[in-house]
Amino acid sequence: DAGVIQSPRHEVTEMGQEVTLRCKPISGHDYLFWYRQTMMRGLELLIYFNNNVPIDDSGMPEDRFSAKMPNASFSTLKIQPSEPRDSAVYFCASSPLWGQGPNNSPLHFGNGTRLTVT
Amino acid sequence: GESVGLHLPTLSVQEGDNSIINCAYSNSASDYFIWYKQESGKGPQFIIDIRSNMDKRQGQRVTVLLNKTVKHLSLQIAATQPGDSAVYFCAEKRPGGGADGLTFGKGTHLIIQP
Numbered sequence: 001d002a003g004v005i006q007s008p009r010h011e012v013t014e015m016g017q018e019v020t021l022r023c024k025p026i027s028g029h030d031y032l033f034w035y036r037q038t039m040m041r042g043l044e045l046l047i048y049f050n051n052n053v054p055i056d057d058s059g060m061p062e063d064r065f066s067a068k069m070p071n072a073s074f075s076t077l078k079i080q081p082s083e084p085r086d087s088a089v090y091f092c093a094s095s096p097l098w099g100q101g102p103n104n105s106p107l108h109f110g111n112g113t114r115l116t117v118t
Numbered sequence: 119g120e121s122v123g124l125h126l127p128t129l130s131v132q133e134g135d136n137s138i139i140n141c142a143y144s145n146s147a148s149d150y151f152i153w154y155k156q157e158s159g160k161g162p163q164f165i166i167d168i169r170s171n172m173d174k175r176q177g178q179r180v181t182v183l184l185n186k187t188v189k190h191l192s193l194q195i196a197a198t199q200p201g202d203s204a205v206y207f208c209a210e211k212r213p214g215g216g217a218d219g220l221t222f223g224k225g226t227h228l229i230i231q232p
Contacts, residue, residue: 110161
């Protein structure tokens with residue numbers, strides 16, 4: 001099991017540039033999540049998908065952020081234009097089962113993309 | 119405010135001793151809890167989970183205890199090893215919520231003294 005794979009591991013860009021983060025979930029996991037982690041705010045949910053369909057994007061901070069999942073094995077998070085306050089570690093996670101009852105499986109996280117916007 | 123929190127931001131223990139990391143949660147209706155370990159430069163790694171219909175669950179060297187009366191969750195690590203040094207997060211899932219119903223605590227930094 002290769003786990004959740006994210007790329008790139010590090011991204012340094014200038015303010016105003018477009019940034020695209022990539023994620024490959026664990027095969028067979030129907031749920032995919034994008035989180036952002038900062039020292040001040042901890043882990044924050046940005047958006048999550050079920051079977052490639054966005055379910056909740058209320059955590060996406062602004063219209064500058066967008067996420068897609070064109071197929072079951074790939075998702076992108078795009079920031080355009082990027083700003084210094086977007087600097088954080090962005091995590092992708094996947095899970096085989098997630099719902100409104102107690103029958104859930106834990107989220108499995110990738111190793112993240114550390115984004116620095118100067 | 120923070121619905122899931124930790125009593126101590128840093129915990130220092132001697133190698134070989136048992137560690138206990140505590141977590142308080144605020145929603146008495148939360149039905150699922152997860153503990154994660156995060157090492158420097160890596161993503162959160164699943165350790166163990168527990169559902170609200172249980173009060174104890176054991177894994178390899180780890181035990182999670184859930185006290186719903188006082189809304190308290192703890193992670194016990196037996197015979198702590200240097201590789202256990204990391205930040206530990208608890209996460210709480212509110213009932214009826216999707217992924218936004220999962221709240222992470224700020225984390226406790228576990229330091230292993232040789």
